[in-house]
Amino acid sequence: MMTNYNQNIVLRGTNLTRRWGGLVAVNAVNIELVKGQIHAVIGTNGAGKSTLINLLSGEIELSDGQVELLGQDVTHRPQHQRARLGLGKSYQRNTIFNELSVLENCRLSAQANFQHPWKFWQDGKSCQSSNEKAMFVIQKTGLEHIMHRPSGVISHGQKRQLEVAMCLATNPQVLLLDEPLAGMGADETDRMLNFLMEIRKDHAILLVEHDMDAVFKVADVITVMVNGSVIAHGTAAEVKENKDVKVAYLGEDA
Numbered sequence: 001m002m003t004n005y006n007q008n009i010v011l012r013g014t015n016l017t018r019r020w021g022g023l024v025a026v027n028a029v030n031i032e033l034v035k036g037q038i039h040a041v042i043g044t045n046g047a048g049k050s051t052l053i054n055l056l057s058g059e060i061e062l063s064d065g066q067v068e069l070l071g072q073d074v075t076h077r078p079q080h081q082r083a084r085l086g087l088g089k090s091y092q093r094n095t096i097f098n099e100l101s102v103l104e105n106c107r108l109s110a111q112a113n114f115q116h117p118w119k120f121w122q123d124g125k126s127c128q129s130s131n132e133k134a135m136f137v138i139q140k141t142g143l144e145h146i147m148h149r150p151s152g153v154i155s156h157g158q159k160r161q162l163e164v165a166m167c168l169a170t171n172p173q174v175l176l177l178d179e180p181l182a183g184m185g186a187d188e189t190d191r192m193l194n195f196l197m198e199i200r201k202d203h204a205i206l207l208v209e210h211d212m213d214a215v216f217k218v219a220d221v222i223t224v225m226v227n228g229s230v231i232a233h234g235t236a237a238e239v240k241e242n243k244d245v246k247v248a249y250l251g252e253d254a
């Protein structure tokens, strides 16, 4: 799993381990994210998927292991530094300012990425780069028709799209997506999946998702976790046929 150095590996986690007291939530996991690929992590409830994503983003400290981002060891770098280096994360919890418009939320995210903290409280409209970036991600995510609406009144699916748009506005090379399809209807799910497939060529994407149909549709590579450990890794077809996956995850007899 950790042997292919020819591909464009953007993020590499080695021996990632997180203990909570006696519980090993993530146990010696190796994972590589490659530009141009959607890498899904699936597993039963409590398998360690969210913890894994948080270890990669720097939100949770490792008990053991190493994280390399674009060739740099970022194991001991905090989340904001990893973000600045190109690691973007879309959160399961809502990070949207409801009273601001869709455009303003994107503009704020873009602004946070330009390294002028003393300008943060300036009127965002005056920052041309942030404006351009915000418009770019809004067009990419298909949110143009609602860009002037207060974010609090848009639909649940549109909020999830906005979260991904805000994440994209920070110019990430790697996108860590924790259940981006949660609570979405069929149309919104399709739109989001098409969008992910469209942006895949420019990013390395980690997708933690419970919707198996969606995962099997878009994932180039799938890692399967059970009780903190990786039990299988491969293409959708390989994972579907894997005996351990059938037993442990899909609940089938061997």
Ligand SMILES: Nc1ncnc2c1ncn2[C@@H]1O[C@H](COP(=O)(O)OP(=O)(O)OP(=O)(O)O)[C@@H](O)[C@H]1O
Pocket (backbone or CB within 6 Å): 020, 023, 025, 043, 044, 045, 046, 047, 048, 049, 050, 051, 052
């Ligand atoms: N802050 C914490 N303190 C103690 N235990 C935790 C903490 N966070 C997670 N855990 C435990 O670690 C294990 C992995 O949790 P995690 O949320 O990563 O799983 P998951 O695969 O994302 O689950 P789900 O699919 O239900 O979101 C679980 O047993 C959980 O109870």
